[in-house]
Amino acid sequence: MKSSKKFNHKEVESKWQKKWLASKIYSPDLDKAKKPFYNLWMFPYPSAEGLHAGHAFASTGSDVIGRFMRMNGHEVLQPIGYDSFGIHAENFAIKIDETPQVMLARAINHYEEQFKSLGHGYDWTHTLTTSDIDYYTWTEWVFLELFKAGLAYRKKAEVNFCPKDKTVLSDEQVMTPKQAGKEPIDAKGNPVPEREGLMVCERCGTIVEKRELEVWFFRITDYAGRLLNNLEKINWSERVTIAQKEWIGKSEGRLIEFKIDGGGTIEVFTTRPDTLNSATFIVTADKKLYDEHGKEKVGEFTGSYALNPLNGRRLPIWKASYIAPGYGTGNVMGVPAYDNRDAEFAKKYNIEILKLKPENNNVGKKQINYHLRDWGIGRQRYWGCPIPMIHCKRCEEKGEGWIGSNTTKLIHTDQNDWSWQGWWPEEKLPVVLPIIKDYKPMGNGRGPLANHPEFYEVKCPHCGADAKRETDVADTFLDSSWYFFRYPSIDDKNHPWSSAITKKWLPVNLYFGGAEHAVLHLMYARFVTMVFKDLKLINHFEEPFPKFFAHGLMIKDGAKMSKSRGNVVNPDEYVQKFGADTLRLYLMFMGPMDGYPDFRDTGIEGMQRFVNRIWNLYQRPITIKDPSTSLRMTQVTHQTIQRVTKDIEIFHYNTAISSIMEFVNFLQDEKGKGEDAKKNSQSWYQALQVLCQLLAPFAPHMTEELWVEVLGNKYSVHTSKWPQYNAKYIKAVNNTIIIQIDGKVRSQMEVDIDTPENEIKVIALSDEKVKKWLRNKKYKVIFVPGKILNFVTENAKD
Ligand code: ANZ
Ligand code: ZN
Numbered sequence: 039m040k041s042s043k044k045f046n047h048k049e050v051e052s053k054w055q056k057k058w059l060a061s062k063i064y065s066p067d068l069d070k071a072k073k074p075f076y077n078l079w080m081f082p083y084p085s086a087e088g089l090h091a092g093h094a095f096a097s098t099g100s101d102v103i104g105r106f107m108r109m110n111g112h113e114v115l116q117p118i119g120y121d122s123f124g125i126h127a128e129n130f131a132i133k134i135d136e137t138p139q140v141m142l143a144r145a146i147n148h149y150e151e152q153f154k155s156l157g158h159g160y161d162w163t164h165t166l167t168t169s170d171i172d173y174y175t176w177t178e179w180v181f182l183e184l185f186k187a188g189l190a191y192r193k194k195a196e197v198n199f200c201p202k203d204k205t206v207l208s209d210e211q212v213m214t215p216k217q218a219g220k221e222p223i224d225a226k227g228n229p230v231p232e233r234e235g236l237m238v239c240e241r242c243g244t245i246v247e248k249r250e251l252e253v254w255f256f257r258i259t260d261y262a263g264r265l266l267n268n269l270e271k272i273n274w275s276e277r278v279t280i281a282q283k284e285w286i287g288k289s290e291g292r293l294i295e296f297k298i299d300g301g302g303t304i305e306v307f308t309t310r311p312d313t314l315n316s317a318t319f320i321v322t323a324d325k326k327l328y329d330e331h332g333k334e335k336v337g338e339f340t341g342s343y344a345l346n347p348l349n350g351r352r353l354p355i356w357k358a359s360y361i362a363p364g365y366g367t368g369n370v371m372g373v374p375a376y377d378n379r380d381a382e383f384a385k386k387y388n389i390e391i392l393k394l395k396p397e398n399n400n401v402g403k404k405q406i407n408y409h410l411r412d413w414g415i416g417r418q419r420y421w422g423c424p425i426p427m428i429h430c431k432r433c434e435e436k437g438e439g440w441i442g443s444n445t446t447k448l449i450h451t452d453q454n455d456w457s458w459q460g461w462w463p464e465e466k467l468p469v470v471l472p473i474i475k476d477y478k479p480m481g482n483g484r485g486p487l488a489n490h491p492e493f494y495e496v497k498c499p500h501c502g503a504d505a506k507r508e509t510d511v512a513d514t515f516l517d518s519s520w521y522f523f524r525y526p527s528i529d530d531k532n533h534p535w536s537s538a539i540t541k542k543w544l545p546v547n548l549y550f551g552g553a554e555h556a557v558l559h560l561m562y563a564r565f566v567t568m569v570f571k572d573l574k575l576i577n578h579f580e581e582p583f584p585k586f587f588a589h590g591l592m593i594k595d596g597a598k599m600s601k602s603r604g605n606v607v608n609p610d611e612y613v614q615k616f617g618a619d620t621l622r623l624y625l626m627f628m629g630p631m632d633g634y635p636d637f638r639d640t641g642i643e644g645m646q647r648f649v650n651r652i653w654n655l656y657q658r659p660i661t662i663k664d665p666s667t668s669l670r671m672t673q674v675t676h677q678t679i680q681r682v683t684k685d686i687e688i689f690h691y692n693t694a695i696s697s698i699m700e701f702v703n704f705l706q707d708e709k710g711k712g713e714d715a716k717k718n719s720q721s722w723y724q725a726l727q728v729l730c731q732l733l734a735p736f737a738p739h740m741t742e743e744l745w746v747e748v749l750g751n752k753y754s755v756h757t758s759k760w761p762q763y764n765a766k767y768i769k770a771v772n773n774t775i776i777i778q779i780d781g782k783v784r785s786q787m788e789v790d791i792d793t794p795e796n797e798i799k800v801i802a803l804s805d806e807k808v809k810k811w812l813r814n815k816k817y818k819v820i821f822v823p824g825k826i827l828n829f830v831t832e833n834a835k836d
Contacts, residue, residue, distance in 0.1 A: 045653040047617025051739040055154055063754055064116065064159040068526055068539055071113035076543050077104040078522055078583075080551030080559070083121040083514075084145040085130040089152040091607030091637060092599065095592045095625045099691065100550035101158045102626060105735035106686050107547075108159070109760040115543060116159055117525040119166040120146055123174070124514030125203055125241065128421035132478060138421045139473065142169065152610065157618045157738045159756070164528050168517035169421070173524060175468035176534040177517050178426040180566065182463045185427070185440070187573055189257045190415075192461065197414055199249040200239040201225035204479035205418050206253055208513060209411045210285075210558045211240040218243055219598075248329060251483050253416035253510065254425060258565045262286050262408035265564055272581050275588035275632065281556035287409025293367065294402035296320060296344035299352060304344055307366030307405060310376060312396035319354050319372040319389050320344045321380075323361035331359035335383045347401050358383060366407055413562065415513040418485040420477035422511030426464035430498035430505035434460025438500065462499045469507065485509045518559050519566040522546050522582060537576075545579045553588035560586070587689060590633045592625075607637055619737035620646045626691040626736055648699065649740065652733070655705055656726060656748045671721040673791070674704050675728050676767035682732045683760070691736070698732055705729070723749075728761045777802050778828040779811045795821050802827055 058064060066074070079100035082093055097118075104116040122142050131138040146167060153160060166173050184190045198207040202225060215222040215232060220243025222230045230236070230245060237246050258265075266286045269279050291309035298304055304320060327336055337358040344353045353371075360379055361370055374384035375393035384391050416425065433439060439459040472493050477486050487493050487509035498505035520534075526543040527535035545567075563582050571580040591598075594605040612621045624645040628635030678701040685694035705725060727749060734741040734755045745755035775798060777785040785807045789798055799819060802808055812829060820828040 045617070045619075045650055045740055047619065047739070050743045051155075051157065051618055054739045054742045055157065058159075058754075059154075059162065061754075062163070063756060064114075065161045065163045066113035066115055068115065068164075068543065071115075071542065073112045074543050075104075075107045075112035075114045075548075076522075076526070076546045077107060077114050077116045078525075078546045078549050079116075079118070080549070080555065081119045081121050081518070081521065082149065083124060083126045084142060084149050085127060086134065086141055086145045086148070087130075088145070088148050089609060090599070091594075091609045091612075091625075092592045094156060094609040094621065095628075095635070096550070096552065096589045097153070097158060098156065098622045098625050099589050099631050099689070100548075101156075101622075102686065102691060102735040103548060103550070103689070104159055105738065105756055106760070108756060109731065109734065109758060111759070114159070115161055115164065115526060117164045117166075118153060118158070118160045119521065119525065120149065120168065121514065121518050121521075122146070122167050122169040123422050123511075123517050125205065125417075125419060125421070126514075127169075128419060128477070129203070131421075137473065137475070137477070138169070142167075155613050155618060156609065156622065159738070164525050166521065166524055166528060168423075168514075168521065169471075171468055171470065172531070173521075174423045174471070174517070176524065177423045177512065177520070178464070178467050178469060179534055180520055181423075181512060181516065182426055182467075183573060183575070184256055184566075184569060185463055187569065189260065189569060190254055191257065192252060192254050194250060194252040195255070195414070196248050197251050197253060198237075199247045199251070199483075200242065200244055201247055201481065202227070202242050202244040203239060203419075204481035206249075206251060206414055206416060207239060207246060208414050208515070208558075210413075210561070212237050212246050213240055214238070215243060249483065251418075253414055254427075254508075254512075256413040256415055256565070258413045258561070259408060259410055261565050261568055262288070262410045263406075264568060265410075265561065266408075268564070268581055272584050272586070274583075274586040275553065278553055278556045278560065278586065278588050281553070282561060285410065285557040285561065289407045289409070291405055291407065292402040293405045294347065294371065296347060296353070296371075298355070299343040299345060304355065304369055305367045306369045306371045307407060308371055308402075310373065310396075311399065311402060313373040313376045314346065314348050314371065314399055314401060315394040315397065316375045316392050317346055317351075317353060317371040317373050318384065318392050319356055319380075321356050321358040321361050321370045321372050321383070323363040323368040324357040324359070325363050327357060327359035328361065328363055335360050335379070335386060337383060337387055339387075348399055354389065356383075356387070356389075364411070365409070413513075413515075413565075415516055416508075416510035417513055418483060418510055419479050420471075420474065420486040420511065422471075422514060423517060424469040424471050424487075425508040425510055425512050426467060426469045427508040428462045428464060428496055428499060428505050429508065430460050430462065430501060430503055432460075432503040432505075433462070433498060433500055436501075462505075464507075465499050471511070485511060487511070515558055515562050519562040520570075522549075522563070523570075540576060541578060544576070545581060546583050547585065549583035549586045550589060551586070552591075556588075587632070589631050590629075590635065592628070592637055593634055594637045596636055612642065616642055616646050617649075617739075619740045620649050622738075623649065623695060623736050627695045629692055631689045631691055648702070649737065651706065652702055652729070653740065653744075655702065655709065655729075656744050668708075668721045670792070671708065671725055673767045674701065675721070675725045676763040678732065679728060679761045679763040680768055683763070686735065694732075695736065698729070698736075701725075701729060701732075730755055731758055731761050734758075773824050775802075775824075776826045777805065777808055778826060779808070780831055781828065784808060784811055791824075795823070798827060802829075 079097050104114050108114040127138050127142055131141040198212045200207050215238050218238055218240050222236055222238050222245055223243050224230050224245055239246055266288055269282060289309055291307055292311040293305055293307055295303050295305045337356045340355045340357060342355045344355055346353055372380040374381040374391040439461050474490060494507040494509050496505055496507050523535045526539045530536045567582040568580045570576045594607055597603060599606045624642045678697055681697040682694045730741045730745045741755050745751050773789050773791050775787050775789055776783055785805050787801055815831040817829045817831045
């Protein structure tokens with residue numbers, strides 16, 4: 039048996055990393071797999087800063103479950119890739135004055151080394167990078183599929199614009215400073231005091247401006263109902279489901295038409311038709327007031343009156359700042375007696391407040407509204423997937439465009455707001471993103487590609503005239519909305535995915551990732567998958583992630599990790615110093631996987647001592663010639679299997695590791711007993727095998743070394759069969775003791791099988807019921823081992 043007193047992590051870890059790669063134990067045969075399990079962790083966007091400890095925490099959490107499923111008989115596909123297009127990478131490249139291509143090549147290498155050094159069981163034969171042409175060719179294809187289905191349209195719209203990033207943002211990328219976790223700043227970077235209604239860019243905290251731009255949208259609102267209803271069918275972390283529900287924002291109400299005194303009508307949307315009788319005014323949206331005042335209530339009387347259909351009352355019509363132009367009908371019936379906003383407004387402008395009892399009425403017609411907006415996907419930046427569309431002026435003048443000519447699969451029929459006259463899809467993909475030097479954003483509402491005629495000057499695919507290619511690029515969230523389709527089919531160069539492989543491997547069995555993606559990535563991926571289903575591009579599912587686990591956020595010494603605080607944990611240093619196994623164990627032990635575990639250096643040192651203790655446990659002669667067994671050891675072994683299995687299944691890794699620690703303590707005590715231990719070598723051997731297996735998902739290198747080199751197994755611990763417990767040993771471990779007082783059953787308790795009598799007595803005496811019955815009494819105790827604890831009081835004898 040070769041092994042030393044201290045676990046030499048450098049030697050052992052690099053040895054097994056190389057062996058695993060060569061033996062491809064993490065690359066399942068995708069065609070032949072019998073029990074496929076697609077285990078996916080949200081891929082990172084690479085920047086030259088490298089993987090941080092939060093990544094290490096989350097990716098280890100995903101790796102643990104992948105290893106567990108593999109040991110439970112599944113062929114596990116666990117791929118990793120890079121979400122490399124987008125502002126994040128581009129801004130970093132600008133900062134260090136390199137092209138994104140050059141910066142990324144280096145960054146991705148670094149990430150790959152880091153992932154490997156952490157010992158993750160990734161299938162390195164199925165990896166992808168979204169900015170590679172092999173990948174984004176198909177992202178362009180996805181765009182065209184949506185376009186051809188009538189789900190991509192271009193429209194002049196008021197969009198969110200970040201003056202710092204100089205690009206349009208989707209609604210989902212705009213939030214309150216608190217939601218973004220940023221101090222609000224203006225376009226010049228100066229801090230701005232917080233106030234109600236302030237909205238900032240998710241990424242940089244700059245106050246977002248509104249601009250009128252003509253941009254591409256995806257009609258995600260068509261899917262609002264389905265996106266909402268399907269939430270019932272999928273198994274997701276609750277906080278994410280709630281966030282999606284709120285974001286979709288279903289609202290059931292009625293449309294009520296009011297006649298305008300002097301002619302015409304005005305229609306309102308209300309969720310409280312029962313309050314119609316108490317309406318005292320009508321408020322209508324005004325874009326200017328809305329933009330200038332936001333939530334502050336400012337209004338102007340229009341001079342007109344509407345008539346309440348229920349009681350004929352004459353209601354003044356006001357324009358007001360608190361009505362959102364794009365929501366409902368943009369008109370509201372003001373009911374100050376029942377609605378706070380209306381009350382505030384009515385008081386300010388001396389409008390009557392009238393409180394009549396709500397009563398049933400059925401005026402108006404039922405209406406369901408959603409707060410979800412269409413997904414604006416054009417970005418006036420360079421580093422993104424080209425939008426493969428061509429605009430022809432001549433076709434536009436002739437009133438021609440894609441609609442009405444080539445469309446066969448059109449889902450949407452309402453063409454009112456589609457201004458794509460003159461727009462044609464590219465006939466041949468890919469549209470290659472050219473390498474340019476002047477790729478910085480311009481801030482004039484056009485992307486840098488608009489300075490490159492060699493890119494945008496093309497012939498119209500319809501009439502042959504000089505035409506122009508779209509120079510906006512796609513939102514990065516388009517890249518990540520479908521990447522999980524591509525991983526298993528990465529070898530198929532002619533299709534975005536192979537249907538046989540997809541049938542076998544999708545949907546993703548377990549998706550692991552951050553809750554911060556609740557309304558962005560996770561909504562878009564669901565939408566795009568539903569569209570694929572409707573277009574019959576897939577047919578056996580429409581929810582990409584039937585199970586999603588939202589991990590928590592790691593903090594350091596009680597505070598959020600950030601560069602300015604200087605408390606960012608670099609996993610590389612810890613891997614160097616302590617080894618990946620110690621780091622992994624520590625990350626998983628810090629706290630619940632979905633909480634805010636706190637990384638402390640003292641904690642990881644403690645974990646290192648634990649790792650060395652395990653290592654030492656195996657430094658004893660192991661002779662399996664002796665067939666005798668120890669019931670106690672078998673029981674503890676099986677009990678540990680049960681606990682650890684149950685905990686891993688529900689991502690309670692920290693308590694799984696606690697149980698392993700208890701097991702190690704027990705074995706160490708037994709080992710201390712020396713002679714005894716030798717006698718029981720069969721149980722010892724079993725216990726050491728099991729310990730190795732239970733630890734394998736957390737500490738893959740050390741366990742592999744022990745499994746192969748010390749225990750003498752001829753195959754990898756990671757392909758070994760997860761130990762099963764036998765119920766008969768579990769039951770025997772716990773004992774139910776009946777507690778009697780003067781011969782009457784008053785309570786009962788569960789104790790460890792060999793708990794000594796005096797300890798059982800102490801536990802019983804802490805029982806409230808027992809306390810009550812024994813209050814102020816003297817008693818004697820009669821103990822029937824394993825069965826009954828009887829308190830005989832002095833009174834009873836009298
Ligand atoms: C009368 C009323 C009485 C209302 C009452 C509420 C309470 P959600 O849940 O968001 O759909 N509303 C309608 N359109 C609006 C707009 N464009 N901008 C601002 N407010 C608007 O809320 C719908 C309710 O918000 C509607 O019901 C309407 O006010 C208002 F005691 O009508 B209610
Ligand atoms: Zn044309």
